[in-house]
Amino acid sequence: MSSAEISVFARPNDRLRRRKLVGRGVELIAWFAAAMGVAVLGVLVGYVAERGASQLSLDLFIKSQAAAFSVTSASQGLANAFVGSLVLIGIATAMAVPVGILIAIYVSEFAPRSVKPVVNLVLDLVAGIPAIVVSIFIYGLIEVGHGQTGLAVSYAVAVIMLPFVARSTIEILALVPNSLREAALGLGAPRWRTTLGVVLPQTLGGILTGTVLAVARVSGETAPPLVLSYVVSQGVAWNPVHALQTVPLAIYELGESGTPSDTALAWAGAFVLIMFILVVSLSARWFAARSRRKLGGSR
Amino acid sequence: MTEVVTVSSSIEPAVRVETKRQPLPPRERLETVFEISDLEALYGSKSALKGVSLEVYKNLVTAIIGPSGCGKSTFIRCLNRMNDLVPSFKQQGTIRYHGHDIRAAGVDPVAVRRTIGMVFQRPNPFPKSIFDNVAWGLKVLGMKDGLNERVEKALTQAALWDEAKDRLKTSALGLSGGQQQRLCIARAIAVEPDVILMDEPASALDPIATQKIEELMHNLKSEYTFVIVTHNMQQAARVADMTAFFSISRGEEGARWGELIEYDATEKIFTAPSDKRTEDYVTGRFG
């Protein structure tokens, strides 16, 4: 590496060494930032895994939380929370998905060009409303003067889910090639037949993925149950008309209580919740990638 | 002085063009800029080029012609180490610039690209103003003195000054395709490289814009060395002093790679090529 060799490419005022040094410095900062990001995730998941996984037991899924402020019995499990979450989020999904698909169909197949951005804006606005605000809205709409009900949580969660489902369905509908629609219409099929019978079936896999991801996203929402379904019943309950316990709220309450057994239970609940979210999200994405590869191959 | 290239009777009339090309100086007076020895370029395990050896001479326009897929772009991108940006790229053989291996241990590709500039196939001006497009490189590379004059000189040399001088601060994206390409040339010239590589510079442009760019090359030859890739034979016949013909060779199991078939003065390539494959190509019998 003689200086004569390099001078062929060098220029006066080049300051190449200094410029390279600055570049290296910035790259180091970026590496550090990425390391920090990974470290934080590692710490979070690490704590949850370490303290939560050890608490896993059959009791967790069978026994229930004690009533709030109960001094005699300690919480022994989260069965009521798991059941409540399943029921309420299931209902929310059943409400949000059809409406979301309909909105997506409208935007993708029927909306005039000037209306599309308006609907997209509305979806973005809804997505941006904080969950706590949605929760007190639903409270004012339904529960004022009437007492708590699990259905209210479902409504609130449905509102939160709606933009996700609608937006992902819009994206998927956009992926269906126009030639497919034109072929069906050219054969004389009416618009509604084309949309429901030809276009929509193509997208079912994608809609499922989008729905599953939305469910993973809202399964951790604490604000709706905090405001709308705070009464903790003892034992497992199924009826959504009554206030049902949910997993994120259970974690919240147990966290606030501070007693060691409650804290341990909260870690366990957090572990199950995170595992649920991760497994569901990852398998949805894996499934989506696989079906995309199959579609790409068949085209 | 324009000269009509006539085709000898040994091959069928193929290329009649008007050219401003001067006759080549004798071999001893030509200074070698690039010495390429046995170059092999691979992406992963597949060769794109094999066994390329040639010399590029100073202040000449050297054209690389050949059918699509023969590795012309790969070749030219080796000259300024642009292929280094592709993760799977590997190179064997050497490329020497004024005697120095451009891939030697102590050589920084940033410095190589400073001296060996490039203009790309599709115009790619930055989404900045016309002035800033030219000035950005100057500022970053420490040529801030007399910035306005440098920008003006570069735009003038690229034959864009008159069209641009009243709208220097407007977005470069408002220019036509031909103007944008000339802006890219101005941008490359402004930083005063020694060599300008052009990868099919006019293929995305209309004939008039193409002509302007060819004129540019002719006018700037005295200051720079040009290596251009073109799929347009007439263009090569018009502007190039030396022409290198690449073609596709095939091997077993469907392997394909590019090879240098013939490299000589343009006139010879188009009137009396030595290799039959060259003759087939320039007479339009294939490719």
Next chain:
Amino acid sequence: MSALDTTEPTRRSLSGRRVYFGDTLLQVVAGGAALAAAVLVGLIAYKLVQGAHLAISTFGLGFLTHNIWDPVHAHFAAGAFLYGTVITSVGALVLAVPLALGIALFLSELAPGWLRGPVSALVETLAAIPSVVIGFWGIVVLLPLMANHIEPALHSALGWIPIFGAPSTSGAGYFPAIIVLTIMITPIIASLSRELFLGVPRELKEAALGLGTTRWEMVRGVVLPYARGGVTAAVILGLGRALGEAIAVSQVIGATPYITKNLFSQGTTMGSKIAVQFLNATPPLEPSALIYLGLILLVFSLIVNLLAQLVVRRASRRLRG
């Protein structure tokens, strides 16, 4: 063409009305759903205004500037909560933006191929962790750390700067809230920015490098300006997320309404106040005041969203020339 002409009238007369009806039905139902979404936004605004009406008429805009929350005398003002919301969100942005941009640059320009996928997945995973879990982790792990190690250390080293005042005994306060919010919004900003950086056309990057510039110079001169609008919008969206976060903040912030420069002090934000107080509010004025807080948050979220849209629109116009 003529073949279609002859079949059309037949088709119409045979099942014409049904075909026509099905189209209209679907259009009406789907359009109705879209309309319902728009109505929903309006309904939310209306209900909140209605619920807050009592507080608005009682306290007016002074609600935003004074600082008192007295259920006994039914005297409420949001000053401290507004302050808390702004301080924690801005603080989180200050920490999150450089971190997120660094991660985004790493993932788009610097990471070796085999590292990109895994690290991207890890960042996405961080985004998927529910706020209650982060808050709970904050309570159990972060707060003791704050109280016993971090805050005393910072105070003794940098105590002359007002934001590093007297440490909190429990560890709860604005500072851990800022940390928690940073953890929550960094992944969003990072993954949006990464998409934007990856979307910069390769030709532009090659044009810059072809001039003989270093990779960082290329990023600074081409990638960042190109992605500027989108990154700004991503940051604005991150801000919106931070402004509205109620749960995780309420878990670590301590719930005492102090307005102070000392970041170690306890505090409250609008969202966390609503979360903590809503079911225990003393009617009729306290619930209304809390809804007033919610209304302010709603207005914030709408403004933030519209701002982000505006920025994106302006940026894409600039890029198209």
